[in-house]
Amino acid sequence: MSGMLLSVQEITFLGKGPYTFSVGKGECIGLIGKSGIGKTQLFRAITDLIPAGGEILLEGVPRSAFTPPSWRSKVTMVPADSFWWYDMAGDHFPLTDQTPLLQESCVSLGLDPEVLHWQVSRLSTGERQRLALLRALLNRPTVLLLDEPSSGLDAYHTGLMEIFVEHYRLQNEAAVVWVSHDPEQLRRVASREFLMEQNGLYERP
Amino acid sequence: MDVVSLSSVDLALAASLLVLLSLLSMMFSLGLERKILFFGCRMTAQLLFVGLVLRFLFASGSFLLVVLMSTVMLLAAGREVQARQKRKIIGLSGYFISICAMFVSSFSVTILALLLIIQVEPWYTPQYAIPMLGMLLGNTMTGISLAMDRMTDQLYGRRGEVEQRLLLGQSWQEASRDIRSDCMRTGMIPIINSMAAAGLVSLPGMMTGQILGGTPPVEAVKYQILIMFLIAAGTGFGVISAIWMSGMLLFDDRHRLRLEILKADRI
Numbered sequence: 001m002s003g004m005l006l007s008v009q010e011i012t013f014l015g016k017g018p019y020t021f022s023v024g025k026g027e028c029i030g031l032i033g034k035s036g037i038g039k040t041q042l043f044r045a046i047t048d049l050i051p052a053g054g055e056i057l058l059e060g061v062p063r064s065a066f067t068p069p070s071w072r073s074k075v076t077m078v079p080a081d082s083f084w085w086y087d088m089a090g091d092h093f094p095l096t097d098q099t100p101l102l103q104e105s106c107v108s109l110g111l112d113p114e115v116l117h118w119q120v121s122r123l124s125t126g127e128r129q130r131l132a133l134l135r136a137l138l139n140r141p142t143v144l145l146l147d148e149p150s151s152g153l154d155a156y157h158t159g160l161m162e163i164f165v166e167h168y169r170l171q172n173e174a175a176v177v178w179v180s181h182d183p184e185q186l187r188r189v190a191s192r193e194f195l196m197e198q199n200g201l202y203e204r205p
Numbered sequence: 206m207d208v209v210s211l212s213s214v215d216l217a218l219a220a221s222l223l224v225l226l227s228l229l230s231m232m233f234s235l236g237l238e239r240k241i242l243f244f245g246c247r248m249t250a251q252l253l254f255v256g257l258v259l260r261f262l263f264a265s266g267s268f269l270l271v272v273l274m275s276t277v278m279l280l281a282a283g284r285e286v287q288a289r290q291k292r293k294i295i296g297l298s299g300y301f302i303s304i305c306a307m308f309v310s311s312f313s314v315t316i317l318a319l320l321l322i323i324q325v326e327p328w329y330t331p332q333y334a335i336p337m338l339g340m341l342l343g344n345t346m347t348g349i350s351l352a353m354d355r356m357t358d359q360l361y362g363r364r365g366e367v368e369q370r371l372l373l374g375q376s377w378q379e380a381s382r383d384i385r386s387d388c389m390r391t392g393m394i395p396i397i398n399s400m401a402a403a404g405l406v407s408l409p410g411m412m413t414g415q416i417l418g419g420t421p422p423v424e425a426v427k428y429q430i431l432i433m434f435l436i437a438a439g440t441g442f443g444v445i446s447a448i449w450m451s452g453m454l455l456f457d458d459r460h461r462l463r464l465e466i467l468k469a470d471r472i
Binding site for chain 1: 365366368369371373374375376383457460
């Protein structure tokens with residue numbers, strides 16, 4: 001297990017598991033499984049949103065050694081449905097983060113450079129999804145759990161998003177766990193694939 | 206000026222208005238007649254009973270009896286706050302929060318007022334202690350139950366947003382800040398409104414009672430001002446503590462939102 005960035009050991013929750021897997025620095029793994037098997041719940045367990053048995057290590061340090069906010073800043077998830085609580089999209093991004101760099105990121109995801117000045121109600125599902133990804137990256141997480149990140153995107157923008165995540169992963173040596181129902185996509189982005197079942201994870205050859 | 210004593214006939218005349226209302230309700234099949242009559246009778250019985258209890262209490266003036274009476278009032282108020290929640294925190298902790306909040310809002314403020322402001326001898330003189338406590342319990346209850354109801358309801362309805370904020374590395378305090386301040390506002394609105402309307406739109410009940418009872422208006426007004434201040438302060442403290450305690454229960458030590466401790470009422 002040494003050299004692994006995130007190591008999930010025998011995690012159990014809601015009567016499921018145990019699930020064991022690990023991801024190395026700069027690695028992206030894919031996670032598939034039929035609808036309702038609990039992929040989202042697995043992510044919620046890893047980010048400590050629901051109680052779970054077992055142990056999770058980040059670079060060998062157990063999760064209990066982190067405060068929950070600092071754990072979730074390092075190991076974060078981008079949910080399939082994004083939530084917004086202010087009227088303007090930009091209000092969800094701290095002013096100190098509203099830099100030309102962020103605008104550049106918007107453009108490389110195929111978003112309008114002015115998108116942060118728009119009302120949230122005006123944003124499409126796909127726009128919200130990409131903004132939620134940008135918002136999650138503000139904390140510079142080292143582990144990124146993506147829950148069907150391209151469900152609202154067309155093929156062109158899906159491609160842009162895949163490239164963007166890959167850049168982030170390589171630049172920051174981050175680990176990515178990618179949930180998708182599209183086997184083609186996982187073949188493109190992930191180096192290993194796991195199948196999630198009720199009683200465990202199975203690595204696919 | 207002496208108080209004009211009310212005879213049973215006077216009360217019966219007033220009650221006949223309710224009977225008339227029930228007849229109307231029956232005629233237009235509004236279905237309210239049973240409720241009107243039942244709660245009218247219940248209110249009469251409750252108040253007559255309290256009148257007897259108070260007569261006994263005032264005559265004895267015993268400290269223990271005052272404590273006993275106030276405890277019963279406090280528990281009833283806590284139960285009432287709990288009963289008004291749409292989504293309640295299950296088990297005793299829900300009652301505990303309601304009772305604690307009512308204690309902060311009413312008990313502490315009443316004792317403070319008796320000891321430092323009114324300064325009667327002895328401080329627990331039932332003629333002062335019991336009516337003041339009753340006024341405070343009755344008036345702070347609305348604000349506190351509104352605030353608690355909104356808190357659980359909002360956390361339930363906006364859990365996606367709260368969890369999203371937690372995922373962004375916010376503590377539970379930050380993640381629920383907007384909701385908590387919104388609940389605070391909701392709880393304080395009734396008393397702020399009644400402070401604004403006092404004297405202009407409405408003559409507050411206590412002052413009216415004192416004036417009817419023969420107290421000079423300016424004296425009655427001074428008491429009313431005192432009570433208003435106490436109610437506003439008590440509501441504020443009670444709402445703050447209710448929201449704080451609900452937050453402590455609804456989020457655990459790992460900053461997770463634990464909505465499974467809520468139970469929805471069938472309405």
